[in-house]
Amino acid sequence: NAGVTQTPKFRVLKTGQSMTLLCAQDMNHEYMYWYRQDPGMGLRLIHYSVGEGTTAKGEVPDGYNVSRLKKQNFLLGLESAAPSQTSVYFCASSYGQVNGYTFGSGTRLTVV
Amino acid sequence: AQTVTQSQPEMSVQEAETVTLSCTYDTSESDYYLFWYKQPPSRQMILVIRQEAYKQQNATENRFSVNFQKAAKSFSLKISDSQLGDAAMYFCAYVRGSNYKLTFGKGTLLTVNP
Numbered sequence: 511n512a513g514v515t516q517t518p519k520f521r522v523l524k525t526g527q528s529m530t531l532l533c534a535q536d537m538n539h540e541y542m543y544w545y546r547q548d549p550g551m552g553l554r555l556i557h558y559s560v561g562e563g564t565t566a567k568g569e570v571p572d573g574y575n576v577s578r579l580k581k582q583n584f585l586l587g588l589e590s591a592a593p594s595q596t597s598v599y600f601c602a603s604s605y606g607q608v609n610g611y612t613f614g615s616g617t618r619l620t621v622v
Numbered sequence: 623a624q625t626v627t628q629s630q631p632e633m634s635v636q637e638a639e640t641v642t643l644s645c646t647y648d649t650s651e652s653d654y655y656l657f658w659y660k661q662p663p664s665r666q667m668i669l670v671i672r673q674e675a676y677k678q679q680n681a682t683e684n685r686f687s688v689n690f691q692k693a694a695k696s697f698s699l700k701i702s703d704s705q706l707g708d709a710a711m712y713f714c715a716y717v718r719g720s721n722y723k724l725t726f727g728k729g730t731l732l733t734v735n736p
Contacts (some may be wrong), residue, residue: 552726552728600667610657613667
């Protein structure tokens, strides 16, 4: 099925551990995004990319890094996980604003 | 900075009735887009309806319609003939025409009572 695929869907990390979340889209979208969703906070933009090889900071970038080496993939890294990074992470992609944004199914990350 | 405000953390409606979810936004831009997304318990984000700011006509999608008041910076969602499957978290979102960063409100949890 065409769309945005996130892996893994669930993960538990210990404080200080590192991990990478993978986002892949097969719609040839230029723009890709990482959001985090926390109760009562809506979705907040962590980092985004406007094309292959580019990345930029969003609203809450601290503690995260990203890479967009291939157009279809957008990776989100946590170098040293903290309990404050316990959240549901969503990847999204878009071609432009008019048609909206396609979201992945989310990754629930728990840092203990 | 653009902000999106959903003043109703929770709403409830009886099945087959109509409910309106509120959203206001703050912007100095004239070119922008507004969206309503639905997030059911499955966690998937589903686009419900979109509105281009330059269009005066309110968008409609089957049972879903919006009341877009540009001067008041208001973008409410009306759900007619509510169904049990409409129960979900609903997010209002904004993006300005000059970039692609989507900004969300904090959401409204809609309960549909049988």
